[in-house]
Amino acid sequence: MEWFETFFSQLNQEDPAVYRLARQEAHRLGHTLDLIAAESLPSTSILLAQGSPFAVKAAEGYPDARFHAGCGYVDALETLAIDRAKTLFGAEHANVQPHSGVLANLAVYFSALRPRDRILSMKLSHGGHLSHGDRASMTGSCFEVKHYGVNFETERIDYEEVEKLAREFKPKMIVAGASSYPRVIDYERFAAIARDVGAYLMVDMAHIAGLVSGHAIPSPVTVSDFVTFTTYKTLLGGRGGVILCKQKYASQVDKSVFPGCQGTPAINMVAAKAVCFGRALKGDFPRIQKQICANAAALGKGLEERGYRLVTGGTDNHLILVDLRDKNLSGDVAESVLESVGIITNRNVIPSQGENPRHPSGLRLGTTALTVRGMKETEMGGIAELIDTALTRHDEPLTLKRAAGKVTELCQEFPVPWAV
Ligand code: DSN
Numbered sequence: 001m002e003w004f005e006t007f008f009s010q011l012n013q014e015d016p017a018v019y020r021l022a023r024q025e026a027h028r029l030g031h032t033l034d035l036i037a038a039e040s041l042p043s044t045s046i047l048l049a050q051g052s053p054f055a056v057k058a059a060e061g062y063p064d065a066r067f068h069a070g071c072g073y074v075d076a077l078e079t080l081a082i083d084r085a086k087t088l089f090g091a092e093h094a095n096v097q098p099h100s101g102v103l104a105n106l107a108v109y110f111s112a113l114r115p116r117d118r119i120l121s122m123k124l125s126h127g128g129h130l131s132h133g134d135r136a137s138m139t140g141s142c143f144e145v146k147h148y149g150v151n152f153e154t155e156r157i158d159y160e161e162v163e164k165l166a167r168e169f170k171p172k173m174i175v176a177g178a179s180s181y182p183r184v185i186d187y188e189r190f191a192a193i194a195r196d197v198g199a200y201l202m203v204d205m206a207h208i209a210g211l212v213s214g215h216a217i218p219s220p221v222t223v224s225d226f227v228t229f230t231t232y233k234t235l236l237g238g239r240g241g242v243i244l245c246k247q248k249y250a251s252q253v254d255k256s257v258f259p260g261c262q263g264t265p266a267i268n269m270v271a272a273k274a275v276c277f278g279r280a281l282k283g284d285f286p287r288i289q290k291q292i293c294a295n296a297a298a299l300g301k302g303l304e305e306r307g308y309r310l311v312t313g314g315t316d317n318h319l320i321l322v323d324l325r326d327k328n329l330s331g332d333v334a335e336s337v338l339e340s341v342g343i344i345t346n347r348n349v350i351p352s353q354g355e356n357p358r359h360p361s362g363l364r365l366g367t368t369a370l371t372v373r374g375m376k377e378t379e380m381g382g383i384a385e386l387i388d389t390a391l392t393r394h395d396e397p398l399t400l401k402r403a404a405g406k407v408t409e410l411c412q413e414f415p416v417p418w419a420v
Contacts, residue, residue: 003048004418023420030419031411032342033383037207037319037366038179040236041373042272044418049275050238055268062254074267081270084277088213089221091244096273097257097265101206102131104228104241104257106139111249111256112200112226113172115142120166120199121175122157123147126351127321129179129204146171150181150351155312157181159189166197176220177204177228180348180364182296182315184217191223202226206241208317210234210368213280214289217317225249234292234318234368237276240269288371292318295367298377302384311350311362319366323350329391330359337394338363342407343387373414382410 004026012019034041054077060067063075063082078096085094098104109119119139122128126149130137133145146169151158166174174197176190187203194201203220209229211217221227227244231237245253258265279285293316300310300320311321324334331347338345348364349357367380375383386403393399 001044001418003044004420007051008420026418026420030416031408032344033407033410034369035343035345035365035367035383037346037364037368038233039366040210040233040368041416042232042236042238043275043279045275045279046236046238046272047418049271050268052268052271054271055266057267058264059267060258060264062258068264077267077274078265078270081274081277084274084281085242085244088277088280089219089227089244091221091227092247093245093250093253095243095245095253095257096240096270097262098228098241098243099262099266099269100239101129101204101228101230101241102137103261104230104243105129105131105202105204107253107256107261108202108226108228108243108245109139109143109173110260111252113143116144117173118144118146118169118171119173119175120146120148120162120169120171122178122181123149125349125353125355126150127178127181129177129206132175132177132204152352155351156183157185159186159193162190163193163196166193166199170197171199173200173202175202175204176224177202177206179207180319180321180362182310182317182319182321183312184316185220187218187220187223194225200225202228204228206230207233207319210236210280210285211289211293211317214286216286216289216293226253231273231276234289235276235280236288236368236372237279238269238272240266240273242273291376292368292371294377295371295375295380296320296365298380299365299367299384302381303387306384306388308388318368319364321348321350322363322365323361324363324391325350325361327391331362332359333394334363334391337390337400338387341386341390341400341404342411343383343390370414373416375410375414379410379414382406 059074063079081096082094121132124134133139148162174194201224203224212219232239296315309323335347347360348362349360350362
């Protein structure tokens with residue numbers, strides 16, 4: 001692509017070391033199959049928006065209330081991004097400035113809670129997220145946190161346990177949302193529990209925001225006090241976080257983002273968010289989102305047919321969690337065998353393994369990036385076969401070489417438009 005070559009040639013003149021790495025990364029992206037559930041494949045317009053003149057501007061504050069001059073176009077851009085986010089999700093208020101999902105979560109906590117207040121959230125090892133009060137995150141040291149988890153038999157959220165814990169612990173905020181949970185979450189049930197104990201409900205829909213916007217799965221927006229998400233996963237945008245909330249919390253949320261948690265926003269990322277929401281408001285977006293789910297289901301079915309056990313027995317969204325214990329393989333070995341043939345995945349804990357196992361026994365697979373490349377159920381069947389071949393015959397160099405060749409063929413048939 002012409003713009004990409006111009007970018008590379010400028011970079012090469014200025015900084016050959018960074019140029020070489022950027023070119024290698026673009027080549028890696030174009031010649032591997034990305035099954036990381038937290039990634040997608042941004043369009044050329046998203047990449048260009050991130051590198052646009054908006055990268056220059058310091059713009060502390062909000063539209064029409066900035067601490068720097070020269071913000072006329074920036075104000076119009078941020079207002080456009082906010083309006084599009086509100087329309088897309090049917091939200092009363094949106095803040096598009098958070099640099100990341102973690103910062104969006106922090107800003108919500110500090111907008112509604114005081115240090116040491118209580119949070120009830122999903123356990124990391126059951127599919128939650130570090131920023132939901134895990135010990136390793138500062139969210140775990142600022143607040144008093146208790147975790148709920150999944151039922152070991154169904155491997156689904158145990159709403160009765162959530163209810164019981166909420167009544168005993170009396171949290172000020174309940175957090176719903178996960179990063180490796182393959183099932184739809186019952187937001188109405190969470191909202192009822194939160195109402196019952198007088199807690200705020202915050203939903204972190206980072207992984208599934210695209211699916212929600214495309215009506216492929218239910219939305220948490222109307223029943224929650226606060227919703228956070230990132231734009232670079234199923235929403236197919238660039239990096240960065242967003243907060244949605246009821247109008248009555250708008251001012252406290254805005255103050256918590258700036259000046260509470262951040263300084264000047266990254267206006268180039270706000271530009272990419274505007275482009276991302278504009279794309280998601282177009283007619284064919286729901287079709288892509290439904291295909292992401294259909295592909296995840298097809299990939300799961302292909303693996304089940306080859307004897308793999310899926311956590312919860314399947315998926316409602318963009319990801320599957322494969323339990324490798326029957327296969328006598330750890331997730332880290334599986335991850336590196338698959339990488340050696342060009343299939344990029346990540347190891348993950350299986351809920352019943354308990355906290356911090358030395359070798360996670362699961363593999364988390366997501367279908368967003370492959371779907372954006374145009375792959376459908378047939379290709380998912382082929383990829384399930386490739387995964388199985390690589391994992392079961394990982395000590396046969398020739399078999400791995402043949403599998404890598406098939407990955408290359410698939411990459412050529414479904415190219416990444418801007419990769420080299
Ligand atoms: N939340 C992390 C993940 O799910 O992998 C990164 O975005």
